[in-house]
Amino acid sequence: MSNNGAYPIVTVRIQRFNPDTDKKPYLQEFQVELKPGTTVLDALHEIKAHQDGSVTFRRSCRHAICGSCAMNVNGKNELVCKAPLKERLDRKGRVTIRPLPYLPIVKDLVVDRSSFWEQYQRVKPWLVPPENIPEKEFRMSPEEVAALRNAETCIMCGACYSSCQIIALTKEYIGPHALLKAFMRVMDPRDAIPGERLADLAGGDGVYRCRTIFNCIDACPKGLNPTEAIETLRKLAQKRQAFEAARAERQKRLSEPIPSP
Amino acid sequence: MRVFQMQRISAIALLIFLTIHMIVVHYPPFHINFDIILQRMADPLWKAIDIAFLFFVLVHALAGAYVVLTDVQRFSPLKRVFAGAAIVLGVVAMYYGTVTILAFQPPA
Ligand code: FES
Numbered sequence: 001m002s003n004n005g006a007y008p009i010v011t012v013r014i015q016r017f018n019p020d021t022d023k024k025p026y027l028q029e030f031q032v033e034l035k036p037g038t039t040v041l042d043a044l045h046e047i048k049a050h051q052d053g054s055v056t057f058r059r060s061c062r063h064a065i066c067g068s069c070a071m072n073v074n075g076k077n078e079l080v081c082k083a084p085l086k087e088r089l090d091r092k093g094r095v096t097i098r099p100l101p102y103l104p105i106v107k108d109l110v111v112d113r114s115s116f117w118e119q120y121q122r123v124k125p126w127l128v129p130p131e132n133i134p135e136k137e138f139r140m141s142p143e144e145v146a147a148l149r150n151a152e153t154c155i156m157c158g159a160c161y162s163s164c165q166i167i168a169l170t171k172e173y174i175g176p177h178a179l180l181k182a183f184m185r186v187m188d189p190r191d192a193i194p195g196e197r198l199a200d201l202a203g204g205d206g207v208y209r210c211r212t213i214f215n216c217i218d219a220c221p222k223g224l225n226p227t228e229a230i231e232t233l234r235k236l237a238q239k240r241q242a243f244e245a246a247r248a249e250r251q252k253r254l255s256e257p258i259p260s261p
Numbered sequence: 262m263r264v265f266q267m268q269r270i271s272a273i274a275l276l277i278f279l280t281i282h283m284i285v286v287h288y289p290p291f292h293i294n295f296d297i298i299l300q301r302m303a304d305p306l307w308k309a310i311d312i313a314f315l316f317f318v319l320v321h322a323l324a325g326a327y328v329v330l331t332d333v334q335r336f337s338p339l340k341r342v343f344a345g346a347a348i349v350l351g352v353v354a355m356y357y358g359t360v361t362i363l364a365f366q367p368p369a
Binding site for chain 2 (some may be wrong): 166169170171172202204206209211234237240
């Protein structure tokens with residue numbers, strides 16, 4: 001369909017749910033113009049601004065950096081601000097937007113992320129510095145910095161968390177997002193409590209609950225690999241004491257220059 | 262961690278035992294034949310292999326069932342009950358299996 005030859009009209013199906021008035025979620029269709037460069041988030045804005053102001057969703061940066069606009073588009077979790085609308089249309093020219101699965105819906109496309117943040121808090125996502133803080137700077141080798149790269153670009157959007165089948169079954173599992181952050185802290189040579197972290201992660205709700213389903217890798221809009229990080233943590237948890245001793249040794253040399261290879 | 266390790270170790274053992282089992286029992290040229298079974302079961306080494314096979318099957322299967330069930334949040338208060346049930350079931354099955362294997366005597 002086209003709008004007097006201007007731009008084609010496409011259908012955006014949005015899952016609606018207002019807990020105060022609706023018994024269960026339902027899909028509502030809206031028509032929007034497919035202008036060049038339109039993202040799925042642009043379509044949602046268009047609908048909210050000109051068709052139905054009650055459509056509720058989260059967004060902030062619109063540049064794939066704040067992580068607030070993660071939703072389920074055509075069955076796949078992603079950041080809608082980064083998703084070109086044209087590429088998400090099916091053969092009938094429709095796109096279907098639902099909230100992140102397995103999380104309680106607050107309204108329409110907004111979900112309650114309490115369990116997500118509680119689990120994040122649980123892994124102590126902050127750096128615990130060593131006692132002997134160098135006067136000038138911590139010296140890390142390029143390899144040590146590279147090891148953190150798999151985790152440091154995580155924007156905490158929740159796409160991995162809500163695509164995980166274990167999260168679908170239980171909110172007691174720490175989850176891929178928090179385990180990825182824990183991986184970053186454990187691998188960081190500046191962190192003083194890797195042994196304590198590994199002991200916590202080896203508990204019943206930690207790394208051994210991952211069933212390597214790989215959904216988190218598929219869902220991550222930043223191309224990160226939480227499964228690989230979890231696998232590494234599993235291995236380290238098996239030799240926790242040796243790892244802890246090696247870290248203590250490494251921390252004695254944190255202010256020394258890195259020897260060139 | 263312990264259940265995870267049990268699963269991995271028993272999985273490796275099962276790979277070996279299942280390969281032996283499939284080759285010896287199911288594939289030609291040693292195709293299944295009751296005379297061969299009689300001979301084999303008379304051999305104490307085969308009895309030991311079968312008992313070990315049974316042990317690893319039970320460990321792997323019961324640990325797997327425990328893990329699958331405890332993945333469900335609703336069942337998590339029953340973790341200890343499931344663990345206890347798995348141990349009891351494992352011991353009983355192991356006992357009966359071992360007794361059956363050991364009791365087998367080929368006809369004179
Ligand atoms: S709006 Fe910030 S990541 Fe999409």
